[in-house]
Amino acid sequence: MARDGAVYACQSCGAVQSRWAGQCPACGAWNTLVEELTSRPPGALKPTKPARGRHLAFEGLDEATPAPRRIATGVEEWDRVCGGGVVPGSAILVGGDPGVGKSTLLLQVAASAARRGAACAYISGEEAVEQVRARAQRMGLADASVKLAAETALRAIVDGLKAEPFDLVVVDSIQTLWSDAHEAGPGSVTQVRAAAGELVRLAKKRGVAVILVGHVTKEGAIAGPRVVEHMVDAVFAFEGERGYPFRILRGAKNRFGATDEIGVFEMGDAGLAEVKNPSALFLNTAGERAAGAAVFAGIEGSRPVLVEIQALVAPSAYGTPRRAVVGWDSGRLAMILAVLEARCGLSFGDRDVYLNVAGGLRISEPAADLAAAAALASSAFDQALPQDCVVFGEISLSGEVRPVSRMDSRLKEAAKLGFRRALGPADAERTDQIAFTGASRLADAVRRIHDADWDGAP
Ligand code: TYD
Ligand code: MG
Numbered sequence: 001m002a003r004d005g006a007v008y009a010c011q012s013c014g015a016v017q018s019r020w021a022g023q024c025p026a027c028g029a030w031n032t033l034v035e036e037l038t039s040r041p042p043g044a045l046k047p048t049k050p051a052r053g054r055h056l057a058f059e060g061l062d063e064a065t066p067a068p069r070r071i072a073t074g075v076e077e078w079d080r081v082c083g084g085g086v087v088p089g090s091a092i093l094v095g096g097d098p099g100v101g102k103s104t105l106l107l108q109v110a111a112s113a114a115r116r117g118a119a120c121a122y123i124s125g126e127e128a129v130e131q132v133r134a135r136a137q138r139m140g141l142a143d144a145s146v147k148l149a150a151e152t153a154l155r156a157i158v159d160g161l162k163a164e165p166f167d168l169v170v171v172d173s174i175q176t177l178w179s180d181a182h183e184a185g186p187g188s189v190t191q192v193r194a195a196a197g198e199l200v201r202l203a204k205k206r207g208v209a210v211i212l213v214g215h216v217t218k219e220g221a222i223a224g225p226r227v228v229e230h231m232v233d234a235v236f237a238f239e240g241e242r243g244y245p246f247r248i249l250r251g252a253k254n255r256f257g258a259t260d261e262i263g264v265f266e267m268g269d270a271g272l273a274e275v276k277n278p279s280a281l282f283l284n285t286a287g288e289r290a291a292g293a294a295v296f297a298g299i300e301g302s303r304p305v306l307v308e309i310q311a312l313v314a315p316s317a318y319g320t321p322r323r324a325v326v327g328w329d330s331g332r333l334a335m336i337l338a339v340l341e342a343r344c345g346l347s348f349g350d351r352d353v354y355l356n357v358a359g360g361l362r363i364s365e366p367a368a369d370l371a372a373a374a375a376l377a378s379s380a381f382d383q384a385l386p387q388d389c390v391v392f393g394e395i396s397l398s399g400e401v402r403p404v405s406r407m408d409s410r411l412k413e414a415a416k417l418g419f420r421r422a423l424g425p426a427d428a429e430r431t432d433q434i435a436f437t438g439a440s441r442l443a444d445a446v447r448r449i450h451d452a453d454w455d456g457a458p
Contacts, residue, residue, distance in 0.1 A: 008033040009189040014227045036184040068256055071167055071209060073113040077265060077274045078105070080302075081236060081249050083257015086113075086168060086209040090256060091200045093174070093228060094249075095214040096238035101247050102213050103127070104271050105238060106170045107136060109211070111144035118167040120145075123160075125152040125176030139271035152186065154179040154195050158202055166208050171199060173213040174228065196228040229253065240267070241327070241360025246281060247272060248361065251301075261301030279417055282307035282359035289387045292379030295419070296371035297390040297410035298363060304406070304413035306390060308358040309368065311375035316352045327357025328372065329364070336373050336395060343399030344446045346380055367404035369395035370445060374423060377446045386454060389421040390414040399442045401425045411436075421454060 008017045010033055015026030023030050070085030079085045086092070096102045107122060114120040124132050129150045136142055147164075151157050154177050161169060171177070175187040177195035184190040196212065203210040212232065229235050235253040240246060249263035264275040275281055283295065283306055292311045297304065309328075316322065325333045333355055340346045355372060357363055370393030378385050385391070392410055394402040403425040404410075411422060415433040422428075423445060426438035435456025439445035448454065 006035050009036045009184075011189055014189050014193065034188065036182075036188055036190045070256075071113060071118050072116070073109050073118075073168075074116050075109050075112045075274065076276075077249065077263030078109050081251050081254075081257070081261045081263045082234065083254055083261070086211075087233070087256045088167065088209050089204050089207040090233040091196075091203045091210045091212065091231070092234040092236065093196075093212045093214050093232045094236045094238055095216045097216055097240075100238050100240050101265075101267055101272060102238050103132075103172050104135070104139070104267070105247075105249070105265070106172060106211055106213065107132065107141065107146075108139065108271055110146045110168060110170050111136065111139075111141040113168050114144040114146045119147075119165060121147045121149065121161070121164075121166050121169045122172070123149045123151055123157055123170065124172045125150070126173060141271075152176050152178060154198055158198055161202055161208065162206070165206075168209045168211070170211045171213065173215055174199075175215050193227055193231075196231050200231050239362070244360035246275070246360050258301060262303075278303070279306040279413060282357075282361050283417070289384055291382045291384040292375055294371045294375040294378060294385055295390045295414075296363070296368050297392045297414050297422070298365055298368060299406050299409065304409045305361075306413060306417060306419075307361050307363065309363075309371050309375045310356045310358060311372070311379045312352075312354040313348065313376060313379040314352050314354075316350050321348065321350060322352040322354075324353075325355040327360065327362050328355055328368065332366075332369070333372065335397070336369060336376065339395055339397060339399055339442060340373060340376060340446070343441070344377075344443045346377065346446070348380075351380075365404075366394040367392045367410075369393060370401055370424065370439075370442070373442060374445065374449060377449045381450050383449060383452060385423075385449065386421050386452075388419045389423060389454070390419050391423045393423075393425045393439070393445075395442050401439050401442055401445060403427055421456065423448065423454075 008020045010024040010026060012029040012032040013027035015024060017033060020033050024032050068087045070087055072079050072085040094102055110120040110122050129148050132148050174192055174196055178186040178191050179194045182190050182194055199210050233255040237250045237252055239248045239250060245267045247265040247267055251259040251261050253259060264278040265272040266275050294309050296307050296309050298307055337348050341348060371391040373395060374391045392404055394404050396402055407428045411431045411434050414422060421435045423437045426440035430436045437448060437455040
């Protein structure tokens with residue numbers, strides 16, 4: 001039996017149990033239940049007297065609602081992921097690996113918003129004020145009127161935010177905060193949940209936009225309970241592939257905007273620079289396109305993005321052939337390989353297959369299927385695709401090439417960047433700037449690649 005006031009909280013899902021178990025009964029994770037002391041013994045939670053409720057005021061669906069006011073911070077890539085700026089009274093959680101640049105990004109966002117007249121605060125629980133200031137100076141932000149504080153005590157932060165009317169507050173990070181109402185250590189589920197709950201309430205009550213930084217676990221989830229993700233209005237992931245300067249801000253949840261939007265940044269000596277035209281960044285434009293490379297005309301959020309997909313198909317040196325994929329789903333790769341084998345007569349059984357999305361981008365669109373298949377076929381035949389060709393289309397298990405969304409935007413972006421050919425679904429709309437090779441089946445597309453048989457004039 002647990003001690004008075006002690007409960008066992010799952011560090012993975014946040015479920016609270018009254019007794020310890022090896023496996024969390026709620027989410028099934030092993031060895032995640034950790035004893036946490038709550039302030040009140042369980043008995044004290046009983047309500048003493050049933051409270052009288054207020055009358056609910058119902059409203060109709062058709063009543064006029066003004067669009068939420070937004071604070072445009074001036075960091076456009078950030079604002080777009082937010083859905084056009086930060087909504088006052090909302091709470092945003094930004095997660096990412098250590099060192100990816102969360103603190104850098106949010107300092108820039110706060111400084112930029114402050115320059116446009118918003119009252120901004122940056123509260124760091126990880127770094128001293130001097131460190132934050134030195135970084136701001138290095139990034140050329142010293143003139144922005146952001147108020148800095150280094151604090152981890154939740155009570156002090158809440159009191160401080162009540163005392164001054166801020167528009168936007170960054171709290172870096174939620175895992176460093178502790179509330180004296182709970183005995184558990186900082187970073188524990190109880191503390192993270194308490195701190196997030198308190199700050200979200202404060203945001204709603206005072207109309208402050210609160211941005212919380214959250215660390216992520218090895219598995220990529222934001223550390224601490226999932227409940228924090230449910231409490232906030234928006235969850236953004238800040239991602240970057242090791243060794244690349246590119247950083248991508250991706251909406252995972254957004255009550256005030258679309259979730260498939262991305263913001264692209266490049267980390268440099270003076271902080272993060274916004275990348276307004278990401279296509280140029282993910283394309284390898286120098287020299288001839290090698291065999292095994294295909295340019296995918298993709299859509300990320302509201303923007304078309306061209307990105308090179310590289311494949312290498314090589315004889316396998318070991319008994320079990322290797323499949324390695326970076327920036328794409330490995331299950332999807334297995335499916336495409338199976339369709340290429342079953343429907344197009346290619347064989348990968350004794351060959352290693354590597355697939356890489358250039359520039360560190362992660363692609364989740366099914367529209368990339370045909371581009372991946374084209375890269376694989378191109379490598380298998382050692383036959384390069386035309387330098388000026390983009391590819392898109394979804395592939396079904398039966399080997400059909402299916403139409404995808406917004407084909408006209410994809411072709412327009414390709415034309416804008418100097419591409420003159422496209423390979424895609426047979427019934428795609430055509431534009432006059434691009435010579436379109438349509439394939440209704442993957443086998444047609446593979447034959448076209450093998451024979452270098454392209455429609456239209458070069
Ligand atoms: P940081 O914002 O501290 O990451 P996080 O808060 O996500 O842990 O960024 C840390 C990395 O960014 C660090 O490795 C150095 C690099 N960096 C630059 O390359 N240029 C810069 O101008 C800044 C401020 C950081
Ligand atoms: Mg940091």
